[in-house]
Amino acid sequence: MKLVIAEKNIAAQKIAQLLATGKPKNDKVYNTPVYRFDVEGEEWVSMGLAGHILAPDFPDEILFDKKEGWYSLTEDGEVLNAQVPDGLARPPYDTKRKPFLANGINIKGWKVESLPYLTWAPIIKNPAEKEIIRVLKNLAKKADSVVIATDFDREGELIGSDALSCVREVAPDVPVSRARYSALIKGEVTEAFNNLVELDQNLADAGESRQYIDLIWGAVLTRYLTLAKFGGFGNVRSAGRVQTPTLALVVERERERMAFVPEDYWQIRGMAAAKGADFKINHATARFTDKDAAQTAFGHVDGVVAGTVTDVAKRSRKQQPPVPFNTTSLQAAAAAEGISPARTMRIAESLYMSGLISYPRVDNTVYPRSLDLEGIVKGLAANSPALAPVCKKVLAGPMKPTRGKTETTDHPPIHPTGQGDPTTLDSGQLKLYNLIARRFLATLMGPATIENTKVSIDVAGEPFTASGDVLVDAGFREAYPYGLKRDEQLPALDAGDVVDVHDVNLEAKQTEPPARYSQGKLVQEMEKRGLGTKSTRASIIERLYQVRYLKNDPIEPSQLGMAIVDALSQFAPRITTPEMTAELDEDMTHVAEGQDTQTHVVDHSRALLAGMLDNLIEHKDDLGEAISDAVTADARVGACPKCGKDLVMKQSAKTRGSFIGCMGWPDCDVTYPVPSGVKVSPLEGDAAVCPECGAPRIKCQPFRQKAYEQCVNPKCPTNYEPDLKVGECSVCAEAGRHGDLIAHKSEKSGKRFIRCSNYEECGVSYPLPARGKLEATGEVCEHCGAPVVVVETARGPWRICVNMDCPGKEKKEKPARGAKGAAAKGSTAKKTPAKKASSSKKTTAKKPAAKKTTSKKSSSAQ
C-alpha cells in the first residue's frame, strides 16, 4: 500500500480523485477521513494533515548547569547541551543563579532574570494534532512506501518534514519521497507523482528556523513586558515579529494625527432649485484659504435669490469591473461592509466547509482556464433566485473574466461554487456569501458607464458649480452594488436658464489629519509591508484588540499600545519594524539554498536578542511604571468629585463584576456602577464634570447605536426619573387582587424596570430599555396582555410591549436563528417571575411563566 500525505483534507481528496483509476473510496481511520484508491492495480491511500502537526516549545524543565555549559536539558535522564557558537556575543550570565523553570506551570515560574537563559534555551517539538498523528502512524505502519504531498512552499516542506519524523517513529525503513505540485489539477499532480523527488531538508530547516526565532523572540519579549508590571492573570502584554510592527503602524498613524496642525479654510455652499428639483451648489473655489477673499465673495451672493446657468458640460466615464477576490481583497471588501477580517475568515471557512465557496486562503487573482465559469453561473442561477436575473445576463454576455495582478496556480481566486443552498445560511454567512457571489458575477461583466454633468452657474458675478453623477449603463454594477455612491441627479438645464438660489452659507472649516486605519486598510498595509501571511493577518489584528493594545474601528491604539511601542522602540527596536521579517526572509533563503545552517541562523538571532536583554532588564522598573500609567489612563473615566484623583474602571475581586472606583482607595471610597450594555469613555473639558453633582460625565456608546452622554452618578438629579404607572397587573387581577405596574429607575444601578406594586405576591417584573423617555399608553399587548409603552429614542418614538417573551415579537425573527434566540431569551426572561414566584410559593404566580413557555414553543416551532 502506498501512503500519500497531503497538507489538508481537501488536497488529499483531490489527489485521490486525480490519480485514481476509477473512483476513490471515502473511508475513515479513527474519525479522520482518508481516501482509498487504485492506481494501475496498486493500492493507494491518501490522508490530509491539518497544517503543522508538531508545535515548537521549550521543554517543561530547563535546568541551568554551570558544569555542562550554558544550559543543559534534563529529560528522561538525558542531558543535552547547546553551546553558544564561536564568534557570537555571549550574554553576561550570572553562573551562580539557581535553576529556573522555562515553562513554569503558571506565571510565577517566569522571572525577568531568567530571560537570558530562555534566550538560549533548547526547543523541542511537541505533538499538536494527536488524532492526526495517530492516524498517520497507523497508516505508515502498513505502508510499503510513502509520498509526502504537502503544499509546495516553505511551510509545506516543514509540515512534510514533521510528518516524516512521525512516520519514522513507526516505520524506520519505509521508502519516502516527495511530490511537488503547484496546482491541484490533473496535469500538475500526475506530473509530480511521475517525477517524485526527495524531501528538501534545507527548505524544511528554513521553515523551522522561522518557527524557532518567532518563538524565542515572542516568548522572551512577551514575558519581559508581562513581568515588567504584572497586571494580574489574563493581562498578558504580548510582542512578536509580526504583531509588534503592526501595532507600530497604528501608533505611527496616531502620532501623525496628534502632530497634525489643522489649517483653516472656508467654503461657500448653498442650494438651488429649478424645474421642481433641489440640488447642491458650491462656489467654484472649492476651498478659500484666505478668509477675506471668502467673506468678500460671500458678501456678493448673500441674500441673492437667483442665478444664471452659464454652461452645462457632460462627460461620461467608464468604471471597470473589479478583479477576482483573493484573501486580502475579500477581507478589505468585507471590512467595508462591517465584517472584520477575522470574522470574515471564520465565516469563509464555514462557507467553504459547506461547499458553497472555494478555498478561502489564496493570493491568486486570476481564474485558471480550467475553471468552469459558465457552470458556476448556471449553478448560482439555479440555487440563488435573487441572483438568477443577473446570472442570465452574464450567461448572455461575452463572459470575459477580469484578471488581477497576482497569478499563482495553487488555488483559484475565491469564488462561489454554484453548489449548495444559500437559504440555509445565517445572516452573517449570507452577507459574505452574497459579497463573494456578486463579486464573482461582476468579474464576468462589462464596465459601468457613469455620466457626469457639470453645471456652471453665475450668482451675482460669483462662479458656482453643481455636479451630478448618473449611472447610465449599470454594467457590472447590476451585480455588485458595494461601495456605490448615490446618484446625484440634476434637473435638465441649458445655458441661460435661471435657477432659484437659497440657503447660501459661508462655512469655516479645518483640514483633517490623516485618517485612522480601518481593519481592511490595515490588512492591506500589512501585506504591502510583508507582515504576516494571508492566513495570519486577520488573527494578528484580532490578537492586538484582545490584549487591548488597539480599540475601536477605525483603529486607535490604546495608551497601553503606545507605551509598548515606545518601550520596545527604545530597548528592542528590531522587533518593532517590518525589517525583522525582511531580514528573516533573507536568512531563510540562505538556509533553503544551503548557504547557511539552521543552527547558525537561529543562534545569530538569539545573540541579537540576548544583546538587548541587559538594557531591558536594567530598565524594567521604568518600563513597568510606563505600562502601569498607560493602563490607568486607558481605564480612566474622569476625576473623583471627593478627592480629585482618577476614577477608573475596576474589576471586583469577589464578584468579577466591573465598577467605577477611585484610585485614591482605600483613603477615598467613591464608587459608581458601570452603565450596562455600553462602552464607556471619558469626556473632555467642561463636559467632563456634572454641573449638578460634580461627578464625571461620561460618553456611553451602545452597540451600533448613537452614543449619548450622561452623569455617572445614578443618584444625580440629572438621572432622576419619577415612578410611572404603566398599567395594571393581570396576574394579580386573575388572583382577585389589585396590582399596579410601576416603572422605576434604580438609584443604585441606574437600571430601569417595571415591577408590580404587589411584587412579593405575584413576582411580575419586566426589564426596560436603558434610555429614552417613557410614556404610558394605557394599552395592553394584543399577544400577551402586558402593558404597551412608548419609548422616545433618537430615531423617534418606539411603541413596545414590555414583555421580552411576547410571542408577537418572535414572529419577525428568522426560523434558523429565531429558535436559538428565543430559547436563550426565554431562559433569562422567564427566570424573573418564575423564580421569585416559587420562592413566595404562590400557585397563581406560576401561571404567566407556564403560559410564556408554551407560547414560545409554538412560535419557535413554526
Added chain:
DNA sequence: GCAAGGTC
C-alpha cells in the same frame, strides 16, 4: 500561559 504559521 508566551509567536506565527499551517488548518478544523
